[in-house]
Amino acid sequence: MLQLRPILSTLRRHRTAALLIVLEIALTCAIVCNSVFLIANRIDRVRLGSGLADSELSYLGARAIGSDNNAAAITREDLAALRAIPGVRGAAIMSSVPFGHSAWVMGVGLVPNQPVPTIEVASYNGDVGLPGVLGLKLIAGRDFHADEVIDDEAFQKSTDSRLAGVIVTRAVAERLFPGADAVGKSIYIFGTAPSPIVGVVDRMVSAHPSFGDERDLYSVILPIRPAYDGGTYVLRSDAAQRDSVLKAAVAALDRVDPHRVAQEHGRFEDLRREYYQSDVAMVWLLAGVCVALLVVTAFGIVGLASFWVQQRTKMIGTRRALGATRGQILRYFQTENLLLTTAGIAVGMLGAFAINQWLMTQYELPRLPALYLPLGALVLWALGQIAVLAPARRAAALPPAHAMRGLA
Amino acid sequence: MLLYYFDLALRSFRSARGLTALMVLTIAMGIGASMTTLTTFRALSGDPLPDHSARLLRVQLDADPSKALTPDKEPDTLVTRLDAEAWLRDKRVVHQAMMTGGGFNVEPDADSPGGLKPFEVSARYTTADFFPMFHVPFLFGQAWSAADDSANAPVVVLSKDYNDKVFGGANSVGRSVRADGTDLRVVGVLADWQPVPYFFDLNVGHYRKTEDMFVPFGTALERKLGMNGGMSCWGDNAVPHPHELNAPCSWIQYWAEVASPADAAGYLDYVTRYAAQQRAAGRFAQLPAVRVRNVMDWLTSQHVVPSDVRLQVWLAFGFLAVCLVNTVGLLLAKCLRRSPEIGVRRALGAPRRQIFAQFLVEAGTIGLAGGALGLAFAAIGVWFVRHGTTRGAQFVSLDATALLITFALAIGASIVAGLLPAWRACEVSPASQLKSS
Numbered sequence: 001m002l003q004l005r006p007i008l009s010t011l012r013r014h015r016t017a018a019l020l021i022v023l024e025i026a027l028t029c030a031i032v033c034n035s036v037f038l039i040a041n042r043i044d045r046v047r048l049g050s051g052l053a054d055s056e057l058s059y060l061g062a063r064a065i066g067s068d069n070n071a072a073a074i075t076r077e078d079l080a081a082l083r084a085i086p087g088v089r090g091a092a093i094m095s096s097v098p099f100g101h102s103a104w105v106m107g108v109g110l111v112p113n114q115p116v117p118t119i120e121v122a123s124y125n126g127d128v129g130l131p132g133v134l135g136l137k138l139i140a141g142r143d144f145h146a147d148e149v150i151d152d153e154a155f156q157k158s159t160d161s162r163l164a165g166v167i168v169t170r171a172v173a174e175r176l177f178p179g180a181d182a183v184g185k186s187i188y189i190f191g192t193a194p195s196p197i198v199g200v201v202d203r204m205v206s207a208h209p210s211f212g213d214e215r216d217l218y219s220v221i222l223p224i225r226p227a228y229d230g231g232t233y234v235l236r237s238d239a240a241q242r243d244s245v246l247k248a249a250v251a252a253l254d255r256v257d258p259h260r261v262a263q264e265h266g267r268f269e270d271l272r273r274e275y276y277q278s279d280v281a282m283v284w285l286l287a288g289v290c291v292a293l294l295v296v297t298a299f300g301i302v303g304l305a306s307f308w309v310q311q312r313t314k315m316i317g318t319r320r321a322l323g324a325t326r327g328q329i330l331r332y333f334q335t336e337n338l339l340l341t342t343a344g345i346a347v348g349m350l351g352a353f354a355i356n357q358w359l360m361t362q363y364e365l366p367r368l369p370a371l372y373l374p375l376g377a378l379v380l381w382a383l384g385q386i387a388v389l390a391p392a393r394r395a396a397a398l399p400p401a402h403a404m405r406g407l408a
Numbered sequence: 409m410l411l412y413y414f415d416l417a418l419r420s421f422r423s424a425r426g427l428t429a430l431m432v433l434t435i436a437m438g439i440g441a442s443m444t445t446l447t448t449f450r451a452l453s454g455d456p457l458p459d460h461s462a463r464l465l466r467v468q469l470d471a472d473p474s475k476a477l478t479p480d481k482e483p484d485t486l487v488t489r490l491d492a493e494a495w496l497r498d499k500r501v502v503h504q505a506m507m508t509g510g511g512f513n514v515e516p517d518a519d520s521p522g523g524l525k526p527f528e529v530s531a532r533y534t535t536a537d538f539f540p541m542f543h544v545p546f547l548f549g550q551a552w553s554a555a556d557d558s559a560n561a562p563v564v565v566l567s568k569d570y571n572d573k574v575f576g577g578a579n580s581v582g583r584s585v586r587a588d589g590t591d592l593r594v595v596g597v598l599a600d601w602q603p604v605p606y607f608f609d610l611n612v613g614h615y616r617k618t619e620d621m622f623v624p625f626g627t628a629l630e631r632k633l634g635m636n637g638g639m640s641c642w643g644d645n646a647v648p649h650p651h652e653l654n655a656p657c658s659w660i661q662y663w664a665e666v667a668s669p670a671d672a673a674g675y676l677d678y679v680t681r682y683a684a685q686q687r688a689a690g691r692f693a694q695l696p697a698v699r700v701r702n703v704m705d706w707l708t709s710q711h712v713v714p715s716d717v718r719l720q721v722w723l724a725f726g727f728l729a730v731c732l733v734n735t736v737g738l739l740l741a742k743c744l745r746r747s748p749e750i751g752v753r754r755a756l757g758a759p760r761r762q763i764f765a766q767f768l769v770e771a772g773t774i775g776l777a778g779g780a781l782g783l784a785f786a787a788i789g790v791w792f793v794r795h796g797t798t799r800g801a802q803f804v805s806l807d808a809t810a811l812l813i814t815f816a817l818a819i820g821a822s823i824v825a826g827l828l829p830a831w832r833a834c835e836v837s838p839a840s841q842l843k844s845s
Contacts, residue, residue: 016740016828016832017737017740017741020733020736020737020740021737023733024730024733024734024737027726027729027730027733028730031723031726031727031730035723038719063513063528063634064513065513065515065526065588065589066513066588066589066590067588067632107474115473115474115477116474116477116478117474156649261513261526261527261528277797278714278716278797278798278799280797281796281797281798282716285720285723286723289441289723289724289727292437292441292727293727293730296434296437296730296731296734297730297734299430299434299734300733300734300737300738303427303430303734303737303738303741304737304738304741306741307741307742307744307745308741310745311744311745362715362718363715363719
């Protein structure tokens, strides 16, 4: 630390160059901190547990040509045929698949005809056994009873919107009835009729999760049995058998009723991957930019330090002749770099919080955690020290006699 | 003189190859990243109908009574069939049309290529004004008429792609299409028409291929063709079907064309007055939220450009800023190292102005090289965007404007980067430099 004063006075004479490098480090620090924060956010979002047996599920659908008056009966036949396929451990139909193209969103209230719903939830219609096929974990209550489920067509035609029961996720139960047992309590989904909660599942992802918090788990299952033209079949099988099972399933549906058009089908995991692919791409992009920024900054430090070493050859020679050791010369340049980096980090942190503030207003991002401060500082200090090492060692290696004469 | 400076610049680059390469590469990376993201942004945020968009109005009236309690929230973008048909009957302005997305299965003719297997097509159900209002070009035939609308005529307009695929590009007017068990007669085939973004119906995708078929709204309802898009219903489901005229459901897009942009306010008045009349008639307890927006305002309000694309532009320009600061630092170091040379030139009579020009030419040359390399990077970047996951990426491409912007950006950036070093260079005093060497 003895060397602080000479370093400061030297820097004062190279004010512009010093300011430039501080500015560069500050910009890099601000951008990298926020990029890493965005990356962490995206990774959280992508790794959201769906609550479903992701790796064992496949989906497929079919559509009628024209309207099918016999859809409910065909659906029963379809399901029987699907369950008979070797390797299929379970088959069910649901109104829409998580991460799929269509989604149903419902307002849920706690009193009849509540003008503004308490929460909005993804709703999935399905029959008895749907939670089991999907691999949902029931943590309270039970699955539907057969007499609670109504055919979709009958429900559409009836003027009675009462449902005999609903299954909700824990997130919904805790939001609507904090601290209480939700089973047996009533919620209002369609207007005035109460629907009692019969079961609570641990997790079930909403159809198009986008919040990055608990709201992505606001889902309910309604006891409404869709017909094939208003739903999607889901199959459960060993992960290794998914493709063969799917192939057999497409053929099976065609055998039940060939006068139909097969819809998209595939592995549930692929549907999920496709849903998140732009987030994953953004993660790689941000990571790439971070690396590029750090590399560019490192080269900036190397370039400037090399120039300074050259410019100060005489000074180095004089100091060496007056008895300074190589280590002292080395430390001189290292300390100088530490000072510049620290200044850059200080300015950069202010910038990082300013950018974060702006991002919060634009993208519903949370506040930058304070942990990023020391971490970002450590990374940049390390980067600075590594970058300055080569030029500083070159300086330390200068033979004093040469250096004195400025021959380096 | 400039040529001489250029020659000097090349000499100086040769004497510091590594440093020069580093500077060119840094600028090129910054320019490449900025251009890639800017090109993507421009492609996705463009005006789909540049000559008419200010006169085309999207109408919103949120008939859901619960929404009237939260007036600050964006009202539903879709309207009820009741309201849409009422406005359509009124014929207040030049053109007006209601519409929704849809799709159905087509059974091919026995002689068609590709066999007999039925296949799915996308469709738009709308009213006659759709075509003149959005200036949709026709290759064969024409749009259907208002009379076809009221008669629920079984007619269809095909997209060029569909006509190419199924009818081999021939004039298919008069042929028929078997759609979900209904025969539709072809009355027109569109020429190339691809709005980007797909502004009139964001519910079927912000950036999507033009739908295969266009069918009169009433015909689609009557024949129960499949509907796609958003739908929001409220109250008890007392009405048998949400497509019924009186159903408490919003599911229809409504567009109107006024004679001049100034008439938009008048149209807002009209819709607001309509809402007040409906309230007076007892349909609403509170005045419902109403919006009337032209195309670009509408696209902005719906946040059509993916927020990630916006973020990427900021990120890239942040990166470019770091690259520039880096280049300024390196140029400064490089030119101060050449102080002795500057001293000699000054002593031999070169005025400051010339030193300044010399170093600016040097910086500009680096910028030019960086720009050229950056353009190559941008071409690679755009290729990745097109093959990547961004919505609407298929519509992104480098064009002449992008080329111009790139070079303006490259030269501008490097001149800015060169100013400080050049100024410092011409400040060098000849005497001290000559003495010290």
